[in-house]
Amino acid sequence: MKQKDQALIFEMSKPGRRGGSLPENDVPDVNVEELLPADYVRQEEPELPEVSELQLVRHYTALSKRNFGIDSGFYPLGSCTMKYNPKINEVIARLPGLAHLHPYQPEPQVQGALRLMHELQASLAEITGMQEVTLQSAAGAHGEWTGLMMIRALHEANGETQRTKVIVPDSAHGTNPASAGVAGFDPVTVKTDERGLVDMDHLKEVTGEDTAALMLTNPNTLGLFEEDIVEMAEIIHNAGGKLYYDGANSNAIMGKATPGDMGFDVVHMNLHKTFTGPHGGGGPGSGPVGVKEELVPYLPRPLLVKDGEQYKWDYHRPDAIGRIKPFYGNFGINMRAYAYMRSMGSQGLHQVSENAVLNANYLRKRLEPYYDIPYPQYCKHEFVLSAKRQKKLGVRALDIAKRLLDYGFHPPTIYFPLNVEECMMVEPTETETKETLDDFADAMIAIAKEAEEDPDLVLEAPHETVISRLDETKAARQPVLRYQEQ
């Protein structure tokens, strides 16, 4: 007989069983019913499970094992960079001298923390080729919005209020057009050509006097380097626009290519991707923004500056777009990124990018005989597959993703970018061993064979998870988050 599911705490409940005991009430003459308004006084006992302390511990432990995270297995989620979060980062971020600081402590008391932030800004500025960096923005999308607001302020200062359009490739992350909209611009789509790169003729067509900026991810979300970037920068700059670099995922470029040299004016990075901050599950992020000299006056207030040997906050910034976050950004996640960069060193970060690209190309080559690869050239840190071939057998990218769960892998990103049919976007990252990559390739190849020989096995997957296939729309729109007895 198999042990019962330890997560089912309500089913395990037995009347009178207790996980803890409170001392007798020794406060005399307290009548709760008199102290509280009548509406607040319970008429019935709450329906809580009655279990022992050990049962409760097993309940939460069982629930925790139902999560999937990078610490439990391979997580090749394209664009999201689910790489290993080194545990030394946690040690550093939790040092009492950092973790117990209060953001309102006077500057002379927190010089050490300010120094680390200043050094982190300088490292990020060097990696991206920017003049100055703010650590305030709390996520990639927040960084995009911050950058675009600065571009807007610059155009307004120049009297160029007709610049209302932001050009975004059709392969871009969904946050790009959304941020452009929230910053008060109209997003304009530029097409991807048969190479998987920005269609240069179309770019020329949509660029004009109303262009505020081009937002670009490079390598783009197909994992391909935009080789025409220098010409693109010329086109946009000649028209009076600015170049925005979506560096959420900088895993392929560190020490290899610099957005500043490519002609970009503003960059954001996701410290919770490239720089090993944990993410997923809605935890705190950090999306620092770097700018070239011309945009420095517009950086959010306050700006951290070094004055002689002292670090201080500069609030006297009349052209700043304002403050965009309480205090100074998500300090803890910034410290994790700092710890990572210092422990890797610049040589280490070079190697990260090399191995990230090597791993992606290795997987791409292993899967090429079994799946369509719409853009067969060398990729950078990620690549896309198409399940077009499997779709003819009735098996779609979603089904393959579900079947991967049975093999113990988190699926890749699916149906993104939108311009690839039945898209699966794979980013292995540099932190995986060759053995893990091979196991994943073997699982993908096995599923491709199942699609041919026993498609129902794939269509009905997952078979091994606690809950099998969900109605995903309903799960998102009408989530049942409360225990309900069957």
Ligand SMILES: *Cc1c(COP(=O)(O)O)cnc(C)c1O
């Ligand atoms: C993740 C990502 C973003 C958005 O970052 P968030 O921190 O989730 O807001 C933007 N662009 C690209 C290319 C990304 O991969």
